[in-house]
Amino acid sequence: MSLKGKAAAIGIGELKPFKTPGREIALELMARVAAEAVADAGLEKGDIDGFFTCVPFSDPGWLYPASAAEFLGLHPRMLNIVDTGGAAPAGMFWRAAAAIDAGLCNAVLCVIADLNREPEHRLSPFSVQREFEAPYGNIGPNCSYAMIAQRHMFEYGTRPEHLAKIAVDQRTNALKNPLALFNDRPLTIEDVLSSRLIVDPLHLYDIVSPCAGGAAFVVASRDIARRAKHPPVWLLGAGEHCHHSSITYAPSITSSPVQAAAQTAFGQAGVTHQEIDFVSLYDCYTITVLVSIEDAGFCKKGQGGPFVMEHSLTYEGDFPCNTHGGQLSFGQPGLAGGMSHVTEAIRQLMGRGGERQVKDAALGFVNCNGGVMSEQTSLILERKS
Amino acid sequence: MSATEYAKPLPKPSPMSEPFWEAARRHELWLQRCADCGQFVFYPRPQCPNCWSAKLEWKQASGRGRIYSYTVVRRATHRAFTEPYVLAIVELEEGARMTTNIEATPEQVRVGMPVSVFFDDVTPDRTLVKFKPA
Numbered sequence: 213m214s215l216k217g218k219a220a221a222i223g224i225g226e227l228k229p230f231k232t233p234g235r236e237i238a239l240e241l242m243a244r245v246a247a248e249a250v251a252d253a254g255l256e257k258g259d260i261d262g263f264f265t266c267v268p269f270s271d272p273g274w275l276y277p278a279s280a281a282e283f284l285g286l287h288p289r290m291l292n293i294v295d296t297g298g299a300a301p302a303g304m305f306w307r308a309a310a311a312i313d314a315g316l317c318n319a320v321l322c323v324i325a326d327l328n329r330e331p332e333h334r335l336s337p338f339s340v341q342r343e344f345e346a347p348y349g350n351i352g353p354n355c356s357y358a359m360i361a362q363r364h365m366f367e368y369g370t371r372p373e374h375l376a377k378i379a380v381d382q383r384t385n386a387l388k389n390p391l392a393l394f395n396d397r398p399l400t401i402e403d404v405l406s407s408r409l410i411v412d413p414l415h416l417y418d419i420v421s422p423c424a425g426g427a428a429f430v431v432a433s434r435d436i437a438r439r440a441k442h443p444p445v446w447l448l449g450a451g452e453h454c455h456h457s458s459i460t461y462a463p464s465i466t467s468s469p470v471q472a473a474a475q476t477a478f479g480q481a482g483v484t485h486q487e488i489d490f491v492s493l494y495d496c497y498t499i500t501v502l503v504s505i506e507d508a509g510f511c512k513k514g515q516g517g518p519f520v521m522e523h524s525l526t527y528e529g530d531f532p533c534n535t536h537g538g539q540l541s542f543g544q545p546g547l548a549g550g551m552s553h554v555t556e557a558i559r560q561l562m563g564r565g566g567e568r569q570v571k572d573a574a575l576g577f578v579n580c581n582g583g584v585m586s587e588q589t590s591l592i593l594e595r596k597s
Numbered sequence: 598m599s600a601t602e603y604a605k606p607l608p609k610p611s612p613m614s615e616p617f618w619e620a621a622r623r624h625e626l627w628l629q630r631c632a633d634c635g636q637f638v639f640y641p642r643p644q645c646p647n648c649w650s651a652k653l654e655w656k657q658a659s660g661r662g663r664i665y666s667y668t669v670v671r672r673a674t675h676r677a678f679t680e681p682y683v684l685a686i687v688e689l690e691e692g693a694r695m696t697t698n699i700e701a702t703p704e705q706v707r708v709g710m711p712v713s714v715f716f717d718d719v720t721p722d723r724t725l726v727k728f729k730p731a
Contacts, residue, residue: 343614344640345696346606347725349670349678358668359686366666366708412669412703460686460696461640465666 220444223253229543241325262320297582306450325426326546374517376404381525386537393543425545451476470507660714
């Protein structure tokens with residue numbers, strides 16, 4: 213079975229991330245981007261018959277899809293959460309296409325919003341990380357990504373300036389994105405390397421900045437897509453893979469499940485790496501991008517460092533990557549962080565990239581990452597000429 | 598040792614993991630080993646994640662290993678931790694990996710460095726498994 217050409221993204225909605233939430237709740241942000249995406253698709257609320265969301269970090273609760281659908285006034289025939297962390301936006305895209313292909317629904321709203329605010333109640337399930345890692349001070353993802361970077365440097369000779377180059381090129385992209393949180397001044401490799409060391413070898417500018425925000429997109433059947441306002445962005449291939457939750461128990465911490473996810477997506481799409489016009493790679497940290505470039509097969513394993521030095525990752529470069537600035541410059545609105553990689557790919561393929569439009573963009577590769585290189589979902593998206 | 602209360606997160610063992618933490622209190626490192634496929638298993642589970650055999654036996658480990666990777670935490674995400682500290686994944690001689698702390702200066706620590714276990718009695722009834730350069 214293949215999802216190739218079975219469904220397309222036809223509308224997007226996205227908030228400019230912001231640093232200081234007031235008293236709003238995630239559902240308020242969700243309502244704004246949901247309405248924006250459905251209008252952008254040229255549809256009415258009543259046309260939406262499928263619904264995917266995520267339970268925001270800031271508002272943990274049970275039975276969330278029904279609460280959110282009720283809040284929005286939706287009456288879906290198919291609803292669920294996609295609980296794969298940062299990989300969820302790409303995960304929603306192919307699940308929406310699969311549900312459409314199965315005849316369950318015709319227009320699926322995929323939406324995530326979150327705030328950088330501690331929840332009043334924390335869920336406390338049985339947690340291996342809490343028992344075996346938190347007591348030693350491994351709390352939150354910083355340390356684990358730092359250990360990936362450290363091991364990558366040991367195995368392959370990767371250097372801090374290689375990681376810095378990723379943040380620098382992505383900032384160049386952000387300067388052309390009015391929605392980006394950090395779009396007021398360029399960065400240099402020296403800026404990154406002289407920023408404060410947080411967890412060796414990662415500096416402040418190697419790490420995303422938490423903020424509030426949200427985004428949405430609509431995936432629709434072929435019939436609806438043909439009547440859409442904007443050029444439909446077709447799903448050509450998708451792949452997903454996971455082999456660990458904590459990197460402590462991963463077979464390797466420098467080779468990720470992106471390898472299997474990307475291989476499946478490319479196989480399904482039937483396109484080559486050379487045909488890809490731009491990539492949109494989840495970037496909670498600079499090392500995430502480096503490992504994803506290698507594991508998705510854009511360069512030889514271990515050669516990510518030299519690759520990013522030899523190529524320009526800007527929107528006008530020879531390897532456009534995260535043309536919205538990536539989360540490093542766009543901001544990471546909690547669990548909604550991965551959304552911007554999907555919305556930006558859709559925007560580019562619709563030809564709505566504005567000043568940062570990649571010339572003649574027709575094929576894009578997206579990878580979204582959950583946890584610590586844990587859940588991986590790759591997509592290949594196409595604008596048909 | 599100050600009389601102040603221990604403020605860092607503590608493990609809350611489950612019936613599955615109790616033997617591991619009880620061994621740590623005796624200053625011993627014990628791991629599960631699968632009687633069918635021979636693989637050492639960490640963290641404790643009811644069945645082998647490799648072959649799904651339920652024949653897991655507790656074995657005492659050598660306490661020797663190497664640093665698989667590490668980071669020097671200069672900005673902690675929990676206020677009870679004093680910076681800088683060394684967080685690491687240690688690969689034990691038996692093949693299993695565990696997250697731990699290395700008692701060493703940041704300048705000493707290297708990937709691949711041989712380390713040996715020691716036991717840190719952080720509270721009267723809880724002992725953490727840590728490592729230092731061998």
